[in-house]
Amino acid sequence: MTDKLIPLRIAGVGYCVPDTVITNEDLTKLYETSDEWIYTRTGIKERRLVSGNQNAIDLGYEAAKNAIEKSGFAPDEIDMIIAASTAPIELYSMGCQIHKRLGITRQIPAFDISAACTGLIYGLSLAKGLIASGMYKNILIVATDNNSKLLDWTDRGTSILFGDGAGAMVVTQAEDGIDDIISIDIKSDGNYDHLISLPFDGKNCPLVEPSEVKPSIIKMNGRGVYSFVAKILPKYVEELLHNAGLKSEDVDYMIPHQANIRIIQAVQDRLGLPEEKVVTNIKYYGNTSAASIPIALAEGVETGKVKLNSTALLCGFGAGMTWGGAIVRLREGIC
Ligand code: UT7
Secondary structure, rough: OOOOOOEEEEEEEEEOOOEEEEEEEHOOOOOOOHHHHHHHHOOOOEEEEOOOOOHHHHHHHHHHHHHHHHOOOOHOOOEEEEEOOOOOOOOHHHHHHHHHOOOOOOOOOOOOOOOOOHHHHHHHHHHHHHHHHOOOOOOOEEEEEEEEOOOOOOOOOOOOOOOOEEEEEEEEOOOOOOOOEEEEEEEEEHHHHHHEEEEOOOOOOOOOOOOOOOOOOOOEOOOOOOOOHHHHHHHHOOOOHHHOOOOOOHOOOOEEEEOOOHHHHHHHHHOOOOOHHOOOOHHOEEEEEEHHHHHHHHHHHOOOOOOOOOOEEEEEEOOOEEEEEEEEEEEOOOO
């Protein structure tokens, strides 16, 4: 521990999406819908889904490996793993599974956080505090989601939205004294828990009473989520900038959670951002939950849409309800 707050550097970002593409047209084989209906309401044309035994640990491992390589650290130099997942395949710690898959030989802390689609921002906020205090140096945040295994594929109001994928970020102490987190904030309101839920009921002891295991399936009130988020998020993001002493023209990019193109446009309009500043890939991946922001960031850099030596506003929301935002510096070499 130290008396002085240590600044944070974003050292590497990475992502991984599965190969299998399911288009809107493909979904018409499951229920009555159309490409036109889905695309005009959501901005989604297709999504990537896992196949066979592939799962969120596989995707998370690939994204983490990628981010660690970009960071220039060796896996054994990672001091902590924070895993954010809304679709964990192992409830007793995705973080530990990623630790094992990366072949890390040191016995470092690895654990999971649950903040749904805001998971990356929650993880980054936690990492910021732990780095600032001097408790940990190199932290890996892995956001990995495999929603396709938790959807009711007869529910056309929900299953059209989601895709699978993972994104990861390595953060470390900034030795030059410049903090890459210009501002960060996280929020929640449990009173809106009914809007999106993923119940895990388990089963009572048969000596107490016989009970059946109910399947764990994502339940969403789409219209309710839309109204809630469209009301709070644009104003919230504007305040985040204001509280940081910034105007929207001071940030080079907005990299939002990819949930619905109309929600993204509502934030964009409120901030008056031109198209070229807004990073979206929802058309090709749908909503990959916690992974959506780091996938959009890493892919944006990879494709040249996001230029480095820049600043970006990350913002998102998710079940809980949770929401959050971060204004970050993107240095050369992170991807
Ligand atoms: O991280 C998770 C975040 N979640 C979100 O961001 C969700 C935000 N909400 C949304 O994106 C939209 O609410 C949806 C795209 C999910 C749904 O759009 P909507 O305009 O709110 O539709 P709705 O649920 O109010 O349904 C309107 C109609 C209904 O038919 P009736 O009752 O008016 O006859 C639905 O049965 O559209 C019907 N419908 C569909 N029709 C064709 C619902 N889903 C479909 C579909 N294809 N896939």
